Amino acid sequence: MLEHLPEDKKVDYLILERSVFSNPLGSAISLHASIIPLFKQIGIWEEVQKASKPMSHFSLKCEDGTDLGSVDFAYGQADYSYYGLVMARPDLHEILLSHVPPEKILTGKRIVSVTQDDIGVSCHCSDSTIYHGDILVGADGAYSAVRQSLYKDLKDHGNLPRHDFSCIKLDQVVVVGITEPLNPNEYPMLKEDVCQFRIVLGGNDRPYSVTKLRGNREGLS
Ligand SMILES: Cc1cc2nc3c(=O)[nH]c(=O)nc-3n(C[C@H](O)[C@H](O)[C@H](O)COP(=O)(O)OP(=O)(O)OC[C@H]3O[C@@H](n4cnc5c(N)ncnc54)[C@H](O)[C@@H]3O)c2cc1C
Known part of the structure; x- marks a missing residue:
């Protein structure tokens, strides 16, 4: 978003990213209709449209194929x-990344702690480098090192709410992947323009999902 600010409102920025992006992993991602105006605003809507399928609904099934129900997503059409x-x-990762000039992203930079004073904020990375700025946007995920630093600061000053004391628990392990292109004659649902997000409630409390993607692929998780 910072990259797409008007010229007279440009803010100099730098992204510190832990990974090296050699091979972005993942399965399918479903995106709510309310995100589309943002995609338009940052100029990636046409690319996203080409790479995605509209989603009609989530369907829930038992492992033997019995229908359990569905969640209608067509309301997005009426509301948005x-x-x-x-x-x-x-694919989404690649589109987003292609709109950020390479010199604005430093990869292999794992932030281990953050300090701030009256002048600004400093990010301390695991390779002993330190980066200074006026503002830090912490977008480093569920186990955010930025948030942990902030919480430590708040806790030291007695300002951290009690319900934020406990750490996030790891209670799920997810295996994700995308198939190679499949033969649509063998899998006729791939020919449909609209995608169903199928969630199967498998045995042993292990749900999984199968999603039809562009390029005759299926996303599995
Ligand atoms: C299995 C699964 C399926 C999901 N499906 C959907 C879905 O269909 N639709 C949907 O909207 N959401 C989905 N979500 C949720 C969605 O993925 C998250 O809400 C979203 O990714 C959060 O974005 P984020 O930018 O906060 O963090 P992340 O996407 O986790 O990005 C954090 C980034 O920060 C980097 N980073 C982490 N720590 C550091 C550090 N110390 N220093 C520097 N960089 C660091 C990471 O490498 C990463 O690039 C799903 C989540 C899971 C686990």
Whole structure:
């Protein structure tokens, strides 16, 4: 978003990213219709549209194929003029990345702690480098090192709410992937323009999902 600010409102920025992006992983990602105006605003809507399928609904099934029900996503069309979308997560990653000039992203930079004072904020990375800025946007995921630093600061000053004391628990392990292109004659659902997000409630409390993607692929998780 910072990259798409008007010229007279440009803010100099730098992204510190832990990974090296050699091979973005993932399965399908479903995107609510409300995100589409943002995609338009940052100029990636046409690319996303080409790489995605509109999503009509989530369907829930038992492992033996029995229908359990469905969640209708067509309401997005009435409320937002769009359906929700489904696309391959690595494709979305690639589109977003292609709009950020390479010199704005430093990869292999794992932030281990953050300090701030009256002048600004400093990010301390695992390779002993330190980056200074006026503002830090912490977008480093569920186990955010930025948030942990902030919480430590708040806790030291007695300002951290009690319900934020406990750490996030790891209670799920997910296996994800995308198939190679499949033969649509063998899998006729691939020919449909609209995608169903199928969630199967498998045995042993292990649900999984199968999603039809562009390029005759299926996303599995
Ligand atoms: C299995 C699964 C399926 C999901 N499906 C959907 C879906 O269909 N639709 C949907 O909308 N949401 C879905 N979500 C949720 C969605 O993925 C998250 O809400 C979203 O990715 C959060 O974005 P984020 O930018 O906060 O963090 P992330 O996407 O986790 O990105 C964090 C980034 O920060 C980097 N990073 C992490 N730590 C550091 C550090 N210390 N220093 C520097 N960089 C760091 C990471 O490498 C990563 O690039 C799903 C989540 C899971 C686990």
